[in-house]
Amino acid sequence: MVKGDVYLSKEKYFSNKEYLLGELAFAASSVMVLAFQKGHTYNLSEVMKYLKTKLAKVQIKSENSIELLKVKISKLTGPLTSYLNQA
Numbered sequence: 001m002v003k004g005d006v007y008l009s010k011e012k013y014f015s016n017k018e019y020l021l022g023e024l025a026f027a028a029s030s031v032m033v034l035a036f037q038k039g040h041t042y043n044l045s046e047v048m049k050y051l052k053t054k055l056a057k058v059q060i061k062s063e064n065s066i067e068l069l070k071v072k073i074s075k076l077t078g079p080l081t082s083y084l085n086q087a
Helices: 046-086
Strands: 020-022 032-034
Touching: none
Parallel strands: 020 032
Antiparallel strands: none
16 A cells, blocks of 8 residues: 555644544544444444434535536536547
């Protein structure tokens, strides 16, 4: 695995107690915290259930935003690609 600039220069991007939230596809590290782990929620405290719900809402909104951007980009590049293929 290639380490990126964020990982190699973490003091440049993060102060104490600042982290990136990641999914299971990412490895936990000194700057990456796995937020969306699968598992049972019956052992979680009320605060942890609340936090997990809030994190899930953020995940859904970010995934929806990415999909909207993909659609807009494809609409913009579609006519350009057609024009370039004609030349």
